[in-house]
Amino acid sequence: MTADRPPAPAFEEAVGARIAAARLWAVHQAPYLASAVFALKPVILEPALDEDTGEPVADPDFRAFPADTRWNLYVEPGTVLATPVEEVGWWMLHQVGHLVRGHAARSPVRPEAGQEMSHAAGAVRDEEAHRWNQAADAEINDDLEAEDLRGPAGVVSPKELGLPANRTAEEYVPMLDVLAQAMGRGGRALAEAIDCGGAVDGQVRAYEDDGSGDGLTRLDQELLERSIAAGIQDRISTRSEVPSGWRRWAEDRLLPSVNWRARLGAMIRRGVSTVAGQVDFSHRRPSRRAGAYIDIVPPSMVRAVPDTVLVIDTSGSVTNDVLNRLLAEVTGIIEGVAGPNRRLRAFCCDVHPHPVQVVRRAGDIKLVGGGGTDMRAAIAAAMALRPRPDLVIVLTDGETPWPEQRPAAHVVLCLIGDGGHAPAWASVARVPADPPRRVPAKGES
Ligand SMILES: [Zn+2]
Known part of the structure; x- marks a missing residue:
């Protein structure tokens, strides 16, 4: 036609x-x-x-x-x-x-x-x-x-299928996979x-x-x-x-910059539940149509904690003070969501990705790099890691080209300052670039 x-x-x-x-x-x-x-x-x-x-x-x-x-x-x-x-x-x-x-x-x-x-x-x-x-x-x-x-x-219809409401398409994919499998065994289509x-x-x-x-x-x-x-x-x-x-x-x-901490926390939590493939039917009574299949959801579908990688834009347009402050906040939020003392992979990126650092605390991350930024290289490097991360958190001012296609992992972007741009496939929290507001410790200038 x-x-x-x-x-x-x-x-x-x-x-x-x-x-x-x-x-x-x-x-x-x-x-x-x-x-x-x-x-x-x-x-x-x-x-x-x-x-x-x-x-x-x-x-x-x-x-x-x-x-x-x-x-x-x-x-x-x-x-x-x-x-x-x-x-x-x-x-x-x-x-x-x-x-x-x-x-x-x-x-x-x-x-x-x-x-x-x-x-x-x-x-x-x-x-x-x-x-x-x-x-x-x-x-x-x-x-x-x-x-x-x-x-x-x-x-x-999420309601008719007994699924929770108000979720994103990314969150519904694993739920529908599980449900379709179960209903398929009963000879029915979703x-x-x-x-x-x-x-x-x-x-x-x-x-x-x-x-x-x-x-x-x-x-x-x-x-x-x-x-x-x-x-x-x-x-x-x-x-x-x-x-x-x-x-x-x-x-x-x-x-996007209002209450960015709460927003970032919510996005990381959402990213966690998305990649964990959690099928949370518990707080909602399933409909009769789907109810018969809920019991046979295989427990293997539920993974507890996502593998998270931090990508840090060290191209020079963002100061190390701002990055360090933000890293402390972001790792704090991850701890709040995923539990304390988790090993975390992180790497810095300018025009090229730098080697991966495995750390337990934000303070252990060494910031290296300078010059221009190419987040296409950084995202590709993150996707090439083994084991492949489920969740990628990027700290950047957004003054960079981005991959056109959505990567295989959930990406949460902390966009520092008022400039830059974010790709449509990422979850974005605008973070103010104010200098850190803290009293200098003794001995610091
Ligand atoms: Zn449609």
Whole structure:
């Protein structure tokens, strides 16, 4: 299916009316996402026509109204005409969720060299891509459910699966793996194979051809995201209801340096639970649908403490005073989360990574290096360590190139000062670069 030829005018009008109605419905349900809903650019695909009647027929591969990373929303005429307005609107809010939360940049899915992925959900889709799509859906759908917006049949619902709410896609992946395995043994599928498009994993689908919708630039997206986040903050300040996932997203987007210690602690804790693959069903009563499978979660899936590596940017733009203070704080937070006296691997990096130091205390880390920074080399070096770390904590001012693809480990970034930039795949805490506020000990100048 391509977008080369426009659909017949009769359909076009009905399709346009359906999209307009769905948009209004979506904006009414979630006013804090209004600008995002209106930023979606519908691209009408060529309809699939019934050979006998000439009427358009729905194509289930397009039931999610898949989006790409430029905010194009691919609308298959037969599908949109066969779908109730409320359901089309629900998918719009859902796709906005994928886009605004950067699921494509966070995706662990790598492109096959020189190949486009098939658009067909029934075609060969690698298991990892499928699981990531489901996990990203879980991250979005619980916020929609919090608004009493229940998804169409067959979509992933953390509530129905008995999973905890308000987790990230990265946290849902291991939970869904365990659950899918258990349900598979009972001959059941976790959820339908729904493909939400490149907005989820950044891979180009076959129907995205010829730039039919040029879509939003990165700058457009950045500005749009900021205005959505500011709008959500405004609503919170006037005590309007906003689901907690969106609330947290807006806070992260706008106020990354507020209370950075608490934030960093939360991220390290989140990183710990993500990489530990903990499936924490205990505080929540599982639904009947999933309940029967909970007992057979293999205990081997739970690993207690992640292997953590500290990467320290010693390129010279950050002073050793600031680094030492921050190292003490960061190792203190790690101790609080993972227990005291843990051996920790750390290495310094400028344009090249320096040798790994194994330490027990922040004070034992020797800061070496100077000159420029290349965090691509540092992240590659961290990933090449054996055993490979589960969690990488990077201390940097962000004045560096970053790897484009998300690394295999969870990365938490302590971004020092007001400058620099962070990749979308990292969890970021802005840390002020103030000089350390402590009274000098005797003998110190
Ligand atoms: Zn989705």
